[in-house]
Amino acid sequence: MKIIVAKTAGFCWGVSRAIDLVMKAANEGHSPIYTDGALIHNPQVLKVLEESEIHVSSNIDNVSEGTIAIRAHGITPERRTHLKEKGLKIVDATCPHVGGIQGIVKKHTHEGYSIVIVGERGHPEVIGLLGFTQGRGYLIDVDEDIERMPELPPNKVCIVAQSTQSRARLHEVTEKVRQIYPNALMFDTLCDVTADRQDEILEMAKEVDLMIVVGGKNSGNTQRMAELSREAGVRTFHIETEDEISASDVEGSQLIGLTAGASTPDWMIKRVYQKLENIAQNLIPVTV
Numbered sequence: 700m701k702i703i704v705a706k707t708a709g710f711c712w713g714v715s716r717a718i719d720l721v722m723k724a725a726n727e728g729h730s731p732i733y734t735d736g737a738l739i740h741n742p743q744v745l746k747v748l749e750e751s752e753i754h755v756s757s758n759i760d761n762v763s764e765g766t767i768a769i770r771a772h773g774i775t776p777e778r779r780t781h782l783k784e785k786g787l788k789i790v791d792a793t794c795p796h797v798g799g800i801q802g803i804v805k806k807h808t809h810e811g812y813s814i815v816i817v818g819e820r821g822h823p824e825v826i827g828l829l830g831f832t833q834g835r836g837y838l839i840d841v842d843e844d845i846e847r848m849p850e851l852p853p854n855k856v857c858i859v860a861q862s863t864q865s866r867a868r869l870h871e872v873t874e875k876v877r878q879i880y881p882n883a884l885m886f887d888t889l890c891d892v893t894a895d896r897q898d899e900i901l902e903m904a905k906e907v908d909l910m911i912v913v914g915g916k917n918s919g920n921t922q923r924m925a926e927l928s929r930e931a932g933v934r935t936f937h938i939e940t941e942d943e944i945s946a947s948d949v950e951g952s953q954l955i956g957l958t959a960g961a962s963t964p965d966w967m968i969k970r971v972y973q974k975l976e977n978i979a980q981n982l983i984p985v986t987v
């Protein structure tokens with residue numbers, strides 16, 4: 700049994716930056732730090748952060764001391780104003796790539812455009828982006844959302860995507876929106892980190908007979924990676940920790956692909972790798 704590890708597995712630069720920023724604030728004595736929602740979608744990392752007094756706050760309105768951290772997904776301008784009014788120290792860990800999408804939305808909203816966002820309903824990044832549209836933002840999660848859009852000024856439609864959407868989905872929605880608004884502008888706002896991971900998993904799927912995808916069960920980008928692998932016809936496990944893998948799961952596999960979502964730390968990937976190696980060493984070779 701052989702294991703190949705994806706080159707793109709593990710933290711993306713936006714998540715690394717967010718964690719570095721909050722850890723720096725903690726080390727400089729600004730604890731307790733409260734993140735406005737989960738900093739990243741990975742329960743194991745959140746547990747480690749808790750040990751440095753970095754807590755997830757489900758209701759930041761109740762926080763009256765310490766520091767508030769804005770997560771990588773970003774927030775609406777109203778929410779930012781509200782947090783500032785609390786008078787507490789703020790650590791802004793909004794990913795610069797997401798900040799760039801917010802900038803495009805803000806600029807085009809000011810120029811009178813209606814903004815079509817290709818994304819996932821309820822995702823914090825999408826909620827943040829909609830906050831920049833002055834009520835002229837339309838989320839396209841499923842195709843029916845296109846039919847539900849009101850009639851828009853024809854030459855003032857701008858399409859962007861949540862950073863972790865697939866390129867195929869962005870182009871599919873753009874084509875459908877342009878059937879109604881042929882002059883609609885489109886900005887490819889996808890983060891290459893996501894596209895590179897998706898490309899690599901599809902390449903690996905051509906070779907491996909089992910794929911292990913490590914990452915938070917609530918992480919959208921990790922879920923999509925596992926879906927892609929399954930769609931490519933490979934037996935796939937989406938796990939958070941090494942405890943979810945047993946010898947019977949991997950028995951009979953010749954080549955295992957190991958990859959991880961953007962919010963999975965290297966130490967967790969190493970633990971899973973180690974567990975797979977231990978299983979491989981203990982498997983009794985089949986003799987004919």
Ligand code: SF4
Binds near residue numbers: 713
């Ligand atoms: S996936 Fe891309 S956009 Fe999202 S946090 Fe990472 S670097 Fe930023």
